[in-house]
Amino acid sequence: DSGVTQTPKHLITATGQRVTLRCSPRSGDLSVYWYQQSLDQGLQFLIHYYNGEERAKGNILERFSAQQFPDLHSELNLSSLELGDSALYFCASSTGQIATNEKLFFGSGTQLSVL
């Protein structure tokens, strides 16, 4: 158990809908990262928050947004969903502000299926 909790584990929805994925980092970790893994592809970095503030952005679509709350949990909001958004979404946490010299602790992911 990594200590990172992601809910829900599975999500099935229709095109055009909006969903929210939730992540609770390890106790004491201030950084939260979101990654997307599409079929047979690697982990694509979406966004990084540190202590409530956005720190880095990857190839995150404008239809996607995220935030980190004062209690340090994070939510990833996906709207106007398309078939191509179907993927496994991972949240990871670490103690510090940047990824250098730090390993990430991953949740077990949310499998999103857009039908």
Added chain:
Amino acid sequence: DQQVKQNSPSLSVQEGRISILNCDYTNSMFDYFLWYKKYPAEGPTFLISISSIKDKNEDGRFTVFLNKSAKHLSLHIVPSQPGDSAVYFCAASAGWGDTNAGKSTFGDGTTLTVKP
């Protein structure tokens, strides 16, 4: 432009033999490299890492080698065990001052199968 590449999608080895997983990167600003292992239905878990000031790091059966001039790293597993069967991701990160700061960039992964 994929900055971290794992050119072998899969690798199959016999139990007890050596497994060698390879990873290439293009960004010379990367200064820290990590390997993660992922089992089905689980998130990736950290395996071993290496700083750019070193060329080798060892942890039990796992050794990571870094060749900075070639921008290449490899993970050696000796001896390989059936429980090592998983997807292995290579990741790289950079300090502040680079556009990759604040994130780890992952390769696409290599699926290792260790046959009994």
